[in-house]
Structures are given as structure tokens and as C-alpha cells.
Amino acid sequence: MILPLLKITLYKSFALFRTGRKIKPIKSILPLLAMSILPVFIILRAREMFEAWLLVPQLGASFMLSFLSSALLGLFVVLILSGFPHAFYYLYLAPDLSLLAALPLAPRTIFLQKFIEMSLMGCGAFIAVGLPLMISMIWVLGGIIRAYFLLLLLFPLYVIIAGAISALLSMALAAFLNVRRIRRFFVYLTGLIIILVWAGLQFLRLSRLNPLSDDFDADMVSRFSSFFANMKFSAFPSDWLLQSIYSTAIREPERMIIPFLCLAITAAVLTRLVVLIRARSRDFSNPEIGRVFPAHPHRHSKGKLFASLFQKEMTLIFRDARVLQSYWIITAMILVWPFIQQRQAMSSIESGIDLLPFLGSLLLISLFAGNMARQTVPNEREAFQYLLSAPISIRRVLMAKLLAQSALFAGMSTVNVWLTAYRFHLFIADALVLWLCMVFCVVIGLVVGQTIGVLFGNYHWQDPRQMLTPGWNYLSPLVSILFCGLGLAIFAALWQVNQIVAFLIFFAYVGGVFQFGIMVSAKKLTKLEWI
């Protein structure tokens, strides 16, 4: 009975790549190509680094293996922690659970399918980072085809073990705590982990471990070596996977038997445990949470429609765990950015060229703003029909959305500029210039993102993530950067001539982009048909 259920799981996985309408084959490849950018980049960079290590006698294969083992162990911990929200969702809250429960299916079959589904959804981090590292290792060791195949066969076991640990711990928590509430907590925690990993990598800079790089830091390598020497990696599934693949890659298959067996048996036992324990409780229903929000004073009366719309936007942002998690991540990146910026301290912004060191943060915030804004209309989901059928101008709805997001991004910009000014000893006037530029870039990014979201939407109201066509999903950041870069270029060119004129022209440019974006978006949405 599990096979028909797994077929559904497979269809659901493929559905993530569907847009709901017929598209040219080249367009259907676009999302896959875009998603492969990071893994390909990691493969190429890691290969270069591993090759360099193999050439240095003090480092060699053992350093590479220790590095990989610790990287995979770190990834294993990330997979476990990020697996909690998936476990709560698939094992307790999935909407199809009640339907499956009503079918003549054994609970074990249902939860086995749910567990597989959960593991599939949780393997993204490994495919993006872990798999490329392993491919690089096989590549530098001679690229034996059998090793690649074995990697494809074994990595699901590693992912399953991490998922099973998350599931078992989730079930233990679910026995005492409210599932929805604890899931929300872990969604935020996952966001925090992503932030920490990202920030850690920014400060660590792996290029310092590469003997071929200008950044190479011999002290750091020796610190890593002593750290690796003190670690007992062999107790962890990450090392079992690594040893299995490594042994195959160096043509010593007999050495892979024990780690392989450890991996396979642990995965099988843990899967069995998850399914048995979850099936025993037989509680298929979605537990109610009963969260109560205090009713605020009725302060919105006639003429305060815009305030109501703004408040609605803010409430939706702060109560949607997915959206809030994105804001967490962006906030952390914006705040970490001043500390990872490599630039010389400078006296003041006297010419347009003096803005160049800040270009990265200006474009980065514009890109993030664009990425968030393109989801705002899709995030309305099917409730948007209430606004479409209500006596309200869509222009106002769009402006309320932009204002809510501008408020959040302006807050981030303020802290970012304050940190930048503190770190690089900027004068107040220069910090103010930088802050204004950043706010202008935020507005440009938001308007461009929202406009792209509206103009090139698929209008799949059920799933906001599927709303944009695949091509535009990846092009929209570029468009945000392009518009923002153009504004900054005009500003920088005029700065030397007259600073006030430069600001006024930049302001006019932002105003023009804003007006145009709102106008075309409102026009499109007003004509939208709710089929």
C-alpha cells in the first residue's frame, strides 16, 4: 500500500516546479539552472581547495577528510534542527492526514509515507552544500563513477537519520506541548541557525584555508588541525557516509562495509522507531491551539482606512512565521554586513566615488527589499478577493503594503548605517547621506519587487511561492539592482556638481519609479479576473 502513497509524494515534489500552465521547455529548465548555481560554485571552489591540500604534505587527505567530516557533522546538526518544523508539519499538521486516516490504510503505512515526505523536503540543505562537497572530494580523488553512484544511494540514509532524530524529538515535545506553537518556535530557530551559519562563514572565510589563495592563513590551518585531532568523528553518521564514499573513491571497497552497515542499520532502525511510535498514538487530528489575541481599542473610524490597511499588513507580517523568518534572516545579514565589509577608513564623502565602498550594502538592501516585496500581493492568498470586491482603491492597498515594508527596512537601514558609521568613524553628515541613499534604495527595491510580483505573477493564490514565473523569480533581483544602481549612478555623478541638486534628482527618480510602479501594478490588479 505504500507505493501509491509514495507516488503521491513524488507528484507533490514535482509540483513544486510546476507553474500551472504550459511553458516552453527552456523556461522549465530555468529554475533548475538557477538552483544549480550554488552547488556548482561549491564544487568548483572546494575542488580547487582540496587539490591544494592534497599537494601540501602536512595537510594531505587526512586534513581533507577531517574538514569534510566536521562540515558534514555541522550540516547534520543543521538538518536535525531544521527538521523539527518539517516533523511537526508532516507528522501532525499536514492537511491530508485526516483524509488518509479515513482510508483503509494502516497507520504505520500512512506515517511511513509522511516520514519519507518529511525527509524529502528536508534534504535541500544537503543537496545544496553537502552533496557538492562530496562530489568535489570524489573528483579530486580520481572521479571513480562507482563512488558517485554510491553517494546518490547513501546520502538519503544520512538525511533519513537526521530526519528521524528530529521526528523522535518532535514527538517527545508534542507529548507535552502544543504542536503549532512549538513548530512556530522551531521555524524561528531555523531562521536563527541559518543566520548564524551565514554570519560564521562570513567571518571564517574559507579562502583562508586555501594554500593557493592570497588570504591563506597558516595559523588558522594549524588551529583547525589541532581541533580535528581532538574530535571523534567516527561516532557520527556524517563520518559513516564520508568513509563509505572515500573508501570507494580510493578503490578500497572492503573498508566501506562497516560504515555502510552502520549507516543503513541506523537509518532502518530509526525509521522503524519513528513510524511505530507515531502510529501508536493514532491521533490524526490537528490539535487546536486556542491562541487568543487581545482586541485592541476600536480606534479606526471614518477617514482612517489607510491606517487600518497598514495595521493589517504589519499584523500579517508579524504573525506569518515564514515571512517573519525571512525578515529575521535579512535583518541579521544587514546588521552583520558592516562587520564583514573590507574597506579603508575614510575621512568623508566628498565625491560620488566615495560612495563606492558602500555600494555593496546599498545594492544588497535593495535586493532584499525587492525579494520581500514581490511576495506581498501573493501573500494575500485567496482573501484578496475581499479587497477586489470592496469599495477601495487598489492603489491604496499597494501603498499600504509598501509603507509597512518601508518601515521595517528603514529600521534595518538605520541600524546598519549606525553600525557602519561606528565602525568606520563616519561623520554624522556622511552617515546621514548614506542613510538617505539607503532609504531611497529600499523604496526602489520595494516598488520594483512589488511591480514585478504583480506584473509577472502566475496568480496561484494558494501558494505564494509559486506565484512568480520561474524566470522572473531569478531575474527580479537583477532588475531591482539595475534600477537602484541607475539611481545611485545619477546621484554620484551629480554629487560633485551640487549636493542638494543630487539629492533632489535622486528623490525625483525614486518618486518617478514609485509612481510608475504603483500605477502599472494597480492597473493590472484592477483588471484582474478572479476565476
Place this chain on the structure above:
Amino acid sequence: MITINNISKSYNSKVAVDQLNLQINPELFVFLGPNGAGKTTTIKLLTGLLRPDAGHIQLNGHDIQIEPLAAKRQFGYAPETPALYEKLTPFEFVRLILAIYQIPTAIGVTRMEQLFDIFELNDHQNSLIEELSNGMKKKISLIAALVHQPKILILDEPTVSLDPKAVRHLKEIMRGMVLRGSSVFMSTHILEVAETMADRIGIIDHGKLAALGTIEELRASFHVDATLEEIFLRLTGEASSQKIDEFLQ
């Protein structure tokens, strides 16, 4: 008053509504028809969620295409599926609706509390909508349509998911609104509701109006003392008894 003047709507090559003409006075008008007959499409055309390929719709004298905001101020609408802002509470959602329709606070809050009381949502008004049952969501959707006391009420399958008590209250509200001069346009599959409550009934099939009139007029036009169910089945085609027998065997 609703005036539907010769409207047509097609999806690709499929005709959903075909040259429909209707005038709804201050009355309770029930729109019947089999699945896919064009009921929801007509309602979406009335509310401006769809644009007609041809024809015009006026709501209290305002053309929905020419003066959309003025026309939309005339009606309250509850869709068949109550897709609401799941992350808001019923209180917050209805308060947003009050702000959109610019109802003064004191009046709006009183009405909101009355409706929460009638539909027994007092205990849930500050819970997240996503945590409520389908029936409760439907009630919120109805409250949002009623709270600004519209002159026209457009309801798509309003009784679906409601408990009998809520259905009874809704019927009383609709009847009361009609007595106070409002027009109620509702679609339903529950023929009993149509038979006992409707001032006039319209039956749509394949996008065309197949019958229109009071229940007595419909009976008279068929020259029988038939029930509404029999008239409906005669107009829209009965299920073949032979096929049912085959299935049961």
C-alpha cells in the same frame, strides 16, 4: 436593485454565462442551477471579480465596470469558500471591513458585537481565523458581508457548512433586510430554502436562464402541482435511473 443586462462570459471557448438578463428588486432572489451552470460566474460578474465579455450590470444605478467603487459600496458579498486572512482574528478582520466601508466606530462596533453574538462567535473573536472550523469561517464571511448593512446582499451558497441554528438566523436576517428595502441575491443547492423563502427563483442551466418567476409562476408554467425539485430536475435533466441501477448492481 440589481440590473443585469444581456451579460455574457466565456472562459476560453466555454460559454459560462450566455446573454443573461435579470432585474432584482428589493426581494429575496434565489439563483438555482446544477454544478457548472454559471451561478458563481454570475455572482463574480455582479461583484466585479470578473469582467463580462458583453453586457452591463448596475447595482443601485451604478455600473460595476464604469463606477466600480460606487457600485461596490452598495453590496455585501460572501463567497462560496470563505478564504479569509488566516493570520487575523475575526475581530481584526471585521474591523478592517468596517474601515473599508467607512462605518463610524460606534455604529460599526455595535453591529459587529451583535453579529458575533447572533452567530455565536463571541468566544472565538480573538482567536486566529486559521484555527477556526469551516463553519465558523463561513460565519465570519457572512458577518463581513452584513456588518456594513448593505443595500444589496450577494451570497454564494451561504448555507454550506453552517449549523441549523445559524441557517435559521441567516434566513431571518435576509427576510428582515428585504422588508427594510434591500435586495438579496443568493445561490443555493438547497431547494427547501428556495421553496420556502424566495420571492422569486431563477434557474440557470448551461449559462442560460431556463426559468424565472415565483414558485407559483414556475408551477403554473409547467402546468403541474410539482415540487421545486421536480421542476428543477425537469429543467436541468434528471439522472438516469438505469445508470443508478447499473451502479448499484
